[in-house]
Amino acid sequence: MIRQRIRQPALADKVMSATQAAAFFKNGMTIGMSGFTRAGDAKAMPRALAERARTEELRFTVITGASLGNGSDGLMAEAGLLARRLPFQVDPTLRNRINAGEVMFIDQHLSETAEQLRSGTPSRIDIAVIEAVAISEDGIIPTMSVGNSASFVQQAQQIIIELNLSVPLALEGLHDIYLPAARPERQPIPLTRADQRIGGAAIPFDPARIAAIVITETPDSPSNILPPDDETRAIAGHVIKFLECEVEAGRLSHDLAPLQAGIGTIANAVLHGLTDSPFRNLTMYSEVLQDSAIELLDSGQLAFASASSITLSSAMNQRFLANLDKYRDKLVLRPQEISNHPELVRRLGIIGLNTALEFDIYGNVNSTHVGGTHMMNGIGGSGDFARNGQLSIFVSKSVAKDGRISSVVPMVSHVDHSEHDVDVLVTEWGLADLRGLAPRERAPLVIEHCTHPDYRPQLRDYFERASRAGGHTPHLLGEALSWHAHYAQRKTMRMD
Amino acid sequence: MIRQRIRQPALADKVMSATQAAAFFKNGMTIGMSGFTRAGDAKAMPRALAERARTEELRFTVITGASLGNGSDGLMAEAGLLARRLPFQVDPTLRNRINAGEVMFIDQHLSETAEQLRSGTPSRIDIAVIEAVAISEDGIIPTMSVGNSASFVQQAQQIIIELNLSVPLALEGLHDIYLPAARPERQPIPLTRADQRIGGAAIPFDPARIAAIVITETPDSPSNILPPDDETRAIAGHVIKFLECEVEAGRLSHDLAPLQAGIGTIANAVLHGLTDSPFRNLTMYSEVLQDSAIELLDSGQLAFASASSITLSSAMNQRFLANLDKYRDKLVLRPQEISNHPELVRRLGIIGLNTALEFDIYGNVNSTHVGGTHMMNGIGGSGDFARNGQLSIFVSKSVAKDGRISSVVPMVSHVDHSEHDVDVLVTEWGLADLRGLAPRERAPLVIEHCTHPDYRPQLRDYFERASRAGGHTPHLLGEALSWHAHYAQRKTMRMD
Structure with a gap:
């Protein structure tokens, strides 16, 4: 069994417990951990390190793909392990520490972390902790996400593999590992279609750097998105109608353009809504696939999906893993530098669909800061897609907290996406197409189409x-x- | 003489006066005009159209490369010709009309205008007005800028050429015209070095669409940048010291990375300061070249400069045109879609140097709006370079209006570049390197290094x-x- 999973016999004697592997870590290190939106995260080492931190001073810079599952960020934050954390998180405990100024959080565009590591900013990776399905002759086979794992492995002094036996070996072949070369030798990325493979199935590594192999069986945390409701269905309806009009006007073809959808309930609901749409032969070129992507593959409307991570509900995950052969030719998982790369986002002409916390009457979007000061999750990849894509759509429910907060405000309290990067705004009330309009023309559209009626008089005034x-x-x-x-x-x- | 300039004999009978050519324009049209930062702008047609507007209703959407010279924007604004204007301007009269809400101004990333035209948003070009050195067998040879001219020519129903006899024919061969194909057939842009040529020397066109050829002799308006002063010299010193440290730390090589510098006095002064630096074999991959670029070519420190426009002072322009042979192999002018393209900016790892109106203690930058409401010029290409480049540096004098305005504020009144896109801030007082820092770590650096001492106590408080x-x-x-x-x-x- 293990020999199927560790196919380089010389590495067999690196198998040890997480507690033993935790001994490799030293205070002040920079750690690169696999994991992107609850998928493919290291499960054992965060716990083992938190345990060690009970009895000694142990503080790290922890870099991941994006968020982690299994409460790992909370555990590490509580244990005081996190001096610095980047580039994204969603954990309530960690969020509180960040907002209290106890954890230094660097909120980054998800395409940029790998690039910055490559140029040695801010620091190099000491230890990489990577969840894997197997170690093949060619390299490390990741699990349900690729994230920044290939970059961490390339750069780390030491590598710890978490071999997760609960993930079927059949995932092998799903990944496409390609990293841009260091400058100035860098060549064009040869990807011109979402369904293209440009790299190998495994992350190449130096066997001499493998410090430990830890066996785990913990599954990914299930995604916690909410089912569609009347409002998200209305939002989906507005987006689909808009896309139909774009096709009718000849600005988009019948199979649209590769779609990106941000993480979360509303984006998932909009994609879910596409199952009732007339669109066929769609493709996704996104950073994450949620339940809705699998539904669209099943309905036949989605021909291919490219991403860096697959995060599913429990039921959908079981269905997915049990039917992997059906999806094998319709899916690819790439490094997040490639899934979010400006070169590819512009070339492919991505239609980006992301969620706003709030937006203002001129089209500026706040994706991250509650009340202008308190970090929610992070900007994620929304900036990579909104700036460089063909169409940038932001969705939000028009109000929050039982109507006491309007998501449409005179001026956003924090700007993540400036008016220059926002084409279309949507709430359950309607859609504002801001393309080609001056600010004074945008405001009436945003007020009359997107704002909750209770707040329209205030905004008009x-x-x-x-x-x-x-x-x-x-x-x-x-x-x-x-x-x-x-x-x-x-x-x-x-x-x- | 004219036969050297019009090498397609069938076109000779299209020569007419600007007044005659003005008759092709109809109220409500969308006009694409050559011109980028006072260079290569159409000189005769704006005047002729303003003249026509005296006696009849004539309102256009006018799209250019960037700003125009010869007071054309002011003339057109005064004549009421400008219903809509994009993507950039610097004219005082036009600025007043924009801020009064009389001209609808669409402030765009300069790489995006061509892309939006290609997908038919917001409208297609009816007439292109293009200044040219010559019409060769292969196409239109632009003058001192390329801007969006190639896209305008590709799309326009009718083309009017302004053949400018004051510009030497020797400019032929300086341009490199490459446009990405429409999606989904788009291929990688094959440019991997700033000094590479990937297209032809002329803009291909359909002779049947040439409506008129107008002969002019008006030179480009000279650039109006101010000479370096103590403060801009200090800013240059901080930037150069920073770059030296990056080389020492191994994060940049001795020839740095291709440099971009925004239009204006401060960016010009920083580049000018490089003549006293230890750097050699530099390259520029910028949207515009100012006097400083020619100085650096002359000093031998700059090996090659790529841009979309060359805008020079009178004296430098004479020197440049008189010595074209010397510069021929060291310069190329490209469409602004290519000079500013996210694909190339990321691949080449551009070091972007742009000017801020104001920035805040967390690293957000306002490049456009005075007091949060009144448009100065526009975002230009700064967003293309700041988001996608390797290093994003913003410079500003620490105070304006004799010290009554601090350029460093608690919160910027308008965000063009969010904290995610700003690596380094510089004023005459010093430099704040924000890379890898959380907001709470950035603020003390920005306050103590960049803020005028008079405002530090207020900001600390x-x-x-x-x-x-x-x-x-x-x-x-x-x-x-x-x-x-x-x-x-x-x-x-x-x-x-």
Whole structure:
């Protein structure tokens, strides 16, 4: 059994317990861990390290693909292991530490982490911890995500493999490992279609750097997205109608363009909505695939899906793993540098669909900061796709907290995506197509199409008064952020 | 003489006056005009059209490469010709009309205009007006800029050529015209070095679409950059020292990486400062070349310069045109889609150097909006380079208006470049290297290194109080924009 999973016999004597492997870590190290949106994360080492941290000073810079499952970020944060954390997270405990200023969090575009590591900024990887299906003759076979694992393996002084026996060996062949060369020798990335393979099935590695192989059987945490509701269905309806109009106008072909969808309930619901759409022969070129992608593959509407990670509900995960042969030719998992690469996002003409925390009347989007100050998750790949893609769509429910927060505000309290990068805004009330419009033309559309009716009079009033004060982008600076201040004081953005 | 300039004899009978050519224009048309930063702009047609607008309703969408010279934007704005204008401008008259809400200005990333035209958003080009050195057997030979001209010619129903006899024929061969194919047939752009040529010397065109050839002799407007002063010299010193440290740390090679420098006095001064640096064999891959680029070519430190436009002072322009043979192998002018393309900016690992109007303690940059509302020029290509390049440096003098405005503020009043895209901030006081730092770590660096001493106590006080209130990015929303409001009321940001 293990010989099928460790096909380089010389490595067999590297098998040890997580506690033994934890001894390789030294205080102050930079650790690269596999894992991207609850998929393919190292399961044993975070626990073993948190255990060690009970009795000694142990603080790391921890770099991942994106978020982790199994509560690992929370465990590590509680144990005080995390001095610095990048480039993304979703854990409630870690989030609190970040917002208290106890963990230094670097919120990065997900295509950029590998590039920065390559140029030695801010520091090099000491130990890579990588979950694998197997170690083949050619390299490490990742599990349900690739993330930054190939870059970590390439750079780390020492490599620890978590061999996860709960993941079927049949995943082998699903991955496509290609990394750009260091500059100035870099060549064009030879990918011109979402369904193309440009690399090998395994992550090449130097056997001399393997410090430990730890056997695990813990599955990925199931994704925790909510089922579609009336509002997400309405949002999906607006997006699909818009795309149909684009096809009718000749700006998109019948199979659209490769789709990207951010993580989370709303993006998943929009994709789910495509099962009722007239579109066929679709492709995805995304950073993550959720349940909806598998549904679309099953319905036959999605011809191919490329991503860096697959994160599914328990039921869908079982269905997926039990029917891997059916999906084998329709899926590929790539390093996140490739799934999110500006070169490919622009070349393929990605249609990006991402979730906003809030947006403003001129089209600026806040994806990360609650009340302008408190980190929710991170920008993730939304900036890679919104800036460089063909169409950048942001979706949000129009209100939060039972209507006490409007997602549409006079001025966002933090800007992740500027007006230059936002083409279309959508809530359950409707859609605003901002392309080719000046700020003064955008505001009425955003107010009348996207804003909850309860907040339209307030926004109209703000925009009218600001317009009289003048400017290309009219604002009353003394009031622009007052909705947020009002909520902080009175727990509602309603001014009446 | 003219036969040297019009080498397709069938076109000779298209020569006419600008007034005659103006008759082709109809109210409501979308016009694509050559011109990028005062270089290579159409000189005769804007005047002729403004003249026609005196006696009849004539309003256009005018798309250019970037800004125009010869006061053309002002003339057209005054004549009421400009209903919509994109993607960049610098004209005082036009600026006033934009800020009064009379001209709808669409402020775009300069790499994106051609892409949007290709997909028919917002509208197709009716007439292209292109300044040319000559019409060769192969196509239109542009003058001192390429800008979006190749895209305009490809798409326009009718083409009007302004043949400028004041520009030497010797410019022929300087241009490299390559446009990406429409999707989904698009291939990788085969450029891997700044000095590479990947296209032809002329813009291919359909002779049947040539409506008119207008002969002109008006030269480009000279650039109006100011000479280096103590502050810009200090900024240059900080940047050069930083780059030296990067070389020493092994993160950059001795010939650095291809440099991009934004338009304007400060960026020009930083490049000028490189003449006193130890760097050799440098390359530029920029959107525009100013006097400093020619100086660096002359000093031998710059081995090659690629751009979309050359805009020079009168004296430098004469020197340049008189010595073209010397520069011929060291220069290339490309479409701005290629000079600013995300694919190439990431592949080449551009070091981007751009000017900020203001930036904040967390590294967000405002490049465009005075007081958060009034458009100055536009974002230009800064977003193409800052997002996708290897290093993103923003420079600014620490104060404006005799010290009454601080360029470093608690929160910028408009975000063009988010904290995710800004690596290094520089003023005459010093440099803050923000790479790999969390917001709470960035603020003290920005305050102590970049802020004018007069404003440091105010900023320290803000940051300390905000930090106590908590959050990943501490702010006091009620105060965050109060410096701007204070200036609006009392003409100073000093609170004492």
